[in-house]
Amino acid sequence: MTDVTAAVPRARRLSLRRRRQFAGVLFALPAIVLVLGFIAVPIGQAVYYSMTQWDGVTATWIGPSTWSQAFHNPTLWTALQNNAILLLSVPFALGIPLLIAMLLHQRVAGWKIFRSIYFLPTAISWVVLGLVAERFFAYEGTLNSIIHALGFSSVNTNMLGYESTALSALGITFVFTMIGTNTMLFLTGLATLDPSLEEAARIDGAGRWRIFVHITLPHLSRFIQLAFVMTVIALFSALFSLIFVMTGGGPGYATTTMEFLIYQTGFNQGDFGTAALYGLILFVLTAIVGVIQLRLIGSDE
Amino acid sequence: MTTSLTDTPTDREPRPSNKQPRFKFGRVVLFVVMIGIAIVMLYPFWVMIATSLMSSAQFLSGGGFSFESWTSLTATIPVGQEVLSSTIICTSSILIILLIGLPAGFAFSKLRFRMSTLVFLGIVSAMMVPLQAILMPEFVNVTRLGLTGGYAGAVLVYAALGTPFSVFLFTTYFRGVPDELIEAGIVDGLGYFGALWRLVVPIAIPAIATVTVLQFIQIWDDLLVGLLFIQNTGERPITVGLAVLAAGRTTSIPQLMAGSFISALPAMVVYLVFQRFLVKGLTMGIDR
Numbered sequence: 001m002t003d004v005t006a007a008v009p010r011a012r013r014l015s016l017r018r019r020r021q022f023a024g025v026l027f028a029l030p031a032i033v034l035v036l037g038f039i040a041v042p043i044g045q046a047v048y049y050s051m052t053q054w055d056g057v058t059a060t061w062i063g064p065s066t067w068s069q070a071f072h073n074p075t076l077w078t079a080l081q082n083n084a085i086l087l088l089s090v091p092f093a094l095g096i097p098l099l100i101a102m103l104l105h106q107r108v109a110g111w112k113i114f115r116s117i118y119f120l121p122t123a124i125s126w127v128v129l130g131l132v133a134e135r136f137f138a139y140e141g142t143l144n145s146i147i148h149a150l151g152f153s154s155v156n157t158n159m160l161g162y163e164s165t166a167l168s169a170l171g172i173t174f175v176f177t178m179i180g181t182n183t184m185l186f187l188t189g190l191a192t193l194d195p196s197l198e199e200a201a202r203i204d205g206a207g208r209w210r211i212f213v214h215i216t217l218p219h220l221s222r223f224i225q226l227a228f229v230m231t232v233i234a235l236f237s238a239l240f241s242l243i244f245v246m247t248g249g250g251p252g253y254a255t256t257t258m259e260f261l262i263y264q265t266g267f268n269q270g271d272f273g274t275a276a277l278y279g280l281i282l283f284v285l286t287a288i289v290g291v292i293q294l295r296l297i298g299s300d301e
Numbered sequence: 302m303t304t305s306l307t308d309t310p311t312d313r314e315p316r317p318s319n320k321q322p323r324f325k326f327g328r329v330v331l332f333v334v335m336i337g338i339a340i341v342m343l344y345p346f347w348v349m350i351a352t353s354l355m356s357s358a359q360f361l362s363g364g365g366f367s368f369e370s371w372t373s374l375t376a377t378i379p380v381g382q383e384v385l386s387s388t389i390i391c392t393s394s395i396l397i398i399l400l401i402g403l404p405a406g407f408a409f410s411k412l413r414f415r416m417s418t419l420v421f422l423g424i425v426s427a428m429m430v431p432l433q434a435i436l437m438p439e440f441v442n443v444t445r446l447g448l449t450g451g452y453a454g455a456v457l458v459y460a461a462l463g464t465p466f467s468v469f470l471f472t473t474y475f476r477g478v479p480d481e482l483i484e485a486g487i488v489d490g491l492g493y494f495g496a497l498w499r500l501v502v503p504i505a506i507p508a509i510a511t512v513t514v515l516q517f518i519q520i521w522d523d524l525l526v527g528l529l530f531i532q533n534t535g536e537r538p539i540t541v542g543l544a545v546l547a548a549g550r551t552t553s554i555p556q557l558m559a560g561s562f563i564s565a566l567p568a569m570v571v572y573l574v575f576q577r578f579l580v581k582g583l584t585m586g587i588d589r
Binding site: 019020021022023024025026027028030031032034035037038039040041042043045046049054056100103104106108109111114116117118119120121122123124125126127128129130131132134135136140142179180184188233236237240241244245248258259262263266267272275276279280282283286287289290 | 328331332334335338339342343344345346348349352363400401402404405407408409411412413414415417420423424426427428429430431432433434435436437438439440441442444457458460461462464465468493497518521522523524525528529540543544547548554557558561564565568569571572573576579580
């Protein structure tokens, strides 16, 4: 290799490097164009349109005052509050999978079959899981059957029907939908844990809890961070399917999150300008989480 | 030796690990707990199958068994057409994602140009932008370009949303390929396209599989893009068909469940067959 390059005159080597760079630009160009056109440009457009009165066809410039107006809209605050309340489900969306991964890691007989079963719901659309969840919470659904079987035959719940309980039902469904992915992440993390470490701690007389806290958890920290970020991002941007089929954002605005509010404002009320503005608020929220994730996956770049 | 004999059994015995004899009380309890979790995780499938095996009347009265919902399914939900639409959309989007992501990954890892790192970081950051954040401009742009009449609009949006991840994955993957291999190929007269096609793509099969499986499940299961970027009802993918029927709240629930089961089937098969590629894709970048 070195012999060849040394033999080539300097000028040709330079042009070789040029050609390589040219090929690089050429190969990267389609990706750059697609991401610019469909992601970067729309962000810029959203900034402009957020300061206009816009119905999708004609946009009238209003100015930054649209922003202060938007923040006076109580519905926006309801949606933000719903997102904040749903964050309470994150510890469950991480804790339950962590427990399940620990159980799977014990490698009880048939654990591979159990693993496949536990991951299976991950393949299904959240549209379908939302439909199933609706059946679960319905008046004549599984939840009430369970309550009746436990002996409380006079108790009848209809969680999706009431403002006070609909958001909890959505949160529970969300936790269920995240179990597969997060269990998978944690199980992968556990598989990279050196068993001799635990063995050594055990011989030194450390109990199960101490081994878990001082060896397993620190080892899993990167996986837990990744799962945390993925869960929060899903919470902000993947609930649309569940809300669409389970509640349509209601009752009232009880289950309207930011992403659903964007859809409603734009496509039900035809107020594209305000919807674009809400989109930017969602963008800022996810960007904060995204920066954390970039730090995680980009630490070795 | 003698001290070990006086030790209490609990101190001496290592706690159950995979090397221990299997039939112990603790492991039986564990097994039962795991079956309990399995029942919870299989619940959606049970609901879909059990509910679909009732007629609408039986469903309302609370019991019975009938194949009616399956035999009359296509009259309510155009399942065949919807599955076909989903397949066309998935296949086209994934092809574009691969055709764009592979050369870009090659460029960012082996054919670096001025500011290529910055451009790469820009593309990777786009991974964090949820569609809802740019939904309104995106919708208006795609509609103005006249792309919502067929599959093109939805396919391009899916391709754009999937490209950042595929570029990230391929770039990371190709960094592990020795530079000398590419150099040799180019010196041998393969050219850059030849090197990409003959040298890089064959090595990248596992990464290609990972991108394909992850994107297939993502796109097959998605609702928002199909709902907004495909205007003709006759070109709707299956998740959109189901969601719209469900939101209308007039369709028979057993039929809806039968349709749900059909929509879940392809993704489940892909998932079970290619499980390991999925795990790889999810933990890309942190498990090394």
